[in-house]
Amino acid sequence: MLRNVLLKTLRDQRRALMWWSIGIAAMVLFTVPFYPSLRDQAESLNKYMEEMPEALRAIFIGQVEDITSPEGFLNSQIFVFMAPLLFSILAVGAGARAIAGEERAGTLDLLLSTPVPRRRVVVHTFAAMVVAVFVVGLVLWGSLAVSGAIWDVGVPASRTAAAVGTVVLLGLVFGSLALAIGSATGSRGSAIGVAAAVGIAAYLVNSLAPVVDLFDDLKVVSPFNYYGLPLARGFDVADAVVLVSASLVLLAAAVVGFEGRDLAVR
Amino acid sequence: MIAVENLTKRYGLARGVEDLTFHVAPGEVFGYLGPNGAGKTTTIRTALDFIRPTRGRASVFGLDSRKASVEIHRRTGYLPGELRLYERMTAEDHLSYLAELRGGVDRRAIADLAERLDLDLSRKIGALSHGNRQKLGLVQALMHRPELAVLDEPTQGLDPLVQQEFYRLVEEIREEGKTVFLSSHVLPEVERVCDRVGIIREGRLVAVEHVADLKAKAVRKIEIRFAEPVPASAFADVAGLSDVRVHDSVVRCSVTGEMDALVKAAARFHVERLVAEEPSLEDIFLSYYGEEPADTSPSEGDGS
Numbered sequence: 412m413l414r415n416v417l418l419k420t421l422r423d424q425r426r427a428l429m430w431w432s433i434g435i436a437a438m439v440l441f442t443v444p445f446y447p448s449l450r451d452q453a454e455s456l457n458k459y460m461e462e463m464p465e466a467l468r469a470i471f472i473g474q475v476e477d478i479t480s481p482e483g484f485l486n487s488q489i490f491v492f493m494a495p496l497l498f499s500i501l502a503v504g505a506g507a508r509a510i511a512g513e514e515r516a517g518t519l520d521l522l523l524s525t526p527v528p529r530r531r532v533v534v535h536t537f538a539a540m541v542v543a544v545f546v547v548g549l550v551l552w553g554s555l556a557v558s559g560a561i562w563d564v565g566v567p568a569s570r571t572a573a574a575v576g577t578v579v580l581l582g583l584v585f586g587s588l589a590l591a592i593g594s595a596t597g598s599r600g601s602a603i604g605v606a607a608a609v610g611i612a613a614y615l616v617n618s619l620a621p622v623v624d625l626f627d628d629l630k631v632v633s634p635f636n637y638y639g640l641p642l643a644r645g646f647d648v649a650d651a652v653v654l655v656s657a658s659l660v661l662l663a664a665a666v667v668g669f670e671g672r673d674l675a676v677r
Numbered sequence: 678m679i680a681v682e683n684l685t686k687r688y689g690l691a692r693g694v695e696d697l698t699f700h701v702a703p704g705e706v707f708g709y710l711g712p713n714g715a716g717k718t719t720t721i722r723t724a725l726d727f728i729r730p731t732r733g734r735a736s737v738f739g740l741d742s743r744k745a746s747v748e749i750h751r752r753t754g755y756l757p758g759e760l761r762l763y764e765r766m767t768a769e770d771h772l773s774y775l776a777e778l779r780g781g782v783d784r785r786a787i788a789d790l791a792e793r794l795d796l797d798l799s800r801k802i803g804a805l806s807h808g809n810r811q812k813l814g815l816v817q818a819l820m821h822r823p824e825l826a827v828l829d830e831p832t833q834g835l836d837p838l839v840q841q842e843f844y845r846l847v848e849e850i851r852e853e854g855k856t857v858f859l860s861s862h863v864l865p866e867v868e869r870v871c872d873r874v875g876i877i878r879e880g881r882l883v884a885v886e887h888v889a890d891l892k893a894k895a896v897r898k899i900e901i902r903f904a905e906p907v908p909a910s911a912f913a914d915v916a917g918l919s920d921v922r923v924h925d926s927v928v929r930c931s932v933t934g935e936m937d938a939l940v941k942a943a944a945r946f947h948v949e950r951l952v953a954e955e956p957s958l959e960d961i962f963l964s965y966y967g968e969e970p971a972d973t974s975p976s977e978g979d980g981s
Contacts, residue, residue: 413777416778518763523750676718
């Protein structure tokens, strides 16, 4: 596990990844068992939903049509809000730790005194972030498949796979943003702060687009616009391409930003 | 081996280095001497491309520090002045990781260095003392037998016995024809292991000297206690002496370079005790500047 920067970074994260996996599985297990009782109250719940203020509904439930259908339930409970939030936090943490975290710890001089080019350190830590987010995505998918079978939710595993895949790609956009900011500035605080601020703004712009006209014009720049309601419509290749491209552009920015600057002294 | 040309690095309000020019020849042990904060680390970090010059350039092995940094790093061993390690790894894992990043290192070389410096490889870094961390830093800097070792304050935190072993290591590296660039703020250390010395103060290079010339210029404070009072005239015209004060049976003075004349003058009387103070860096600067350091009592410099 010490052959290169990628494997060493994953080794450092192994304990954190275990806890993330437990947390994600727990979230699913505290959500899915409520589905049967919710389905039985479908009529009153849908009525309640219709009476909810539009903006509030837009933010927390999104464009879910029927929250008592299996897809609607999982979308509203997991994929509209919780999963993007958690996967973004996971990815941003990894992205901010990558260069800026190592610089803050003071070990970057030692690492770069070996014949490892700066760009390779960036690419390897990016790859470690991708692997970490995919692993936790796999846990989410597995938990959904198992609990869905137990409590008879009835969403095909291929559908949840598509949704999880899209969440992973969305999280990686914000993680890449944190990596880029951290690589260019060496500041972990800035990396996390900027990525969080952009993430929240992007979420609000996209969620409130149906209610606020200005946001409707702006939503093309929000990554959430390419996220949509993944469980309802399956995997959209065009949207996935946009999300992946955004991450790759940010990765390139991270390399350029890191190669062009002085490393901080501690 | 290292060529620094008109190197200037300024950052923010912090002092950098100003217009440095010097060369380090292949096979020599070059000391880079200066007080803390003089710009030693800045010079080293620029040569290794961790920071970029404001003006001027540095080259190592004839390669530009910016364009060929990876090749330079491959052939260099580096001990950072502010050494930080991966706290949660064991010393052994830490060295394996750095060895892997170097494309593999002979394990025996690691074990041999660790044994000579008395470093226990099985311990977690977080549990290591400052001295043991420094040993690990030295092992990783030397384990791949680099053509050039750049060691920033290598003996800080090492106990005297390990320091001696380190000096022997440097001696062996020199015998193998390899180059060592080491920074220090301790004059005796540099005098002991180096062939030539660059002296830096407040970001500027004061002098580059052969150690022998440095020794000739070094001013040492001497105190001699005699069994009976001695006449002041006995020490009035001794070569290399300055600042002579005689009180009854005690003579205090400063000696520049060799002590032969003083010892012979003193030998005419019964000497009870002779104490020689190692010259401080400030005294060395004094001998180059002929100006008085701000924080010591007035004394006469020889103003060369």
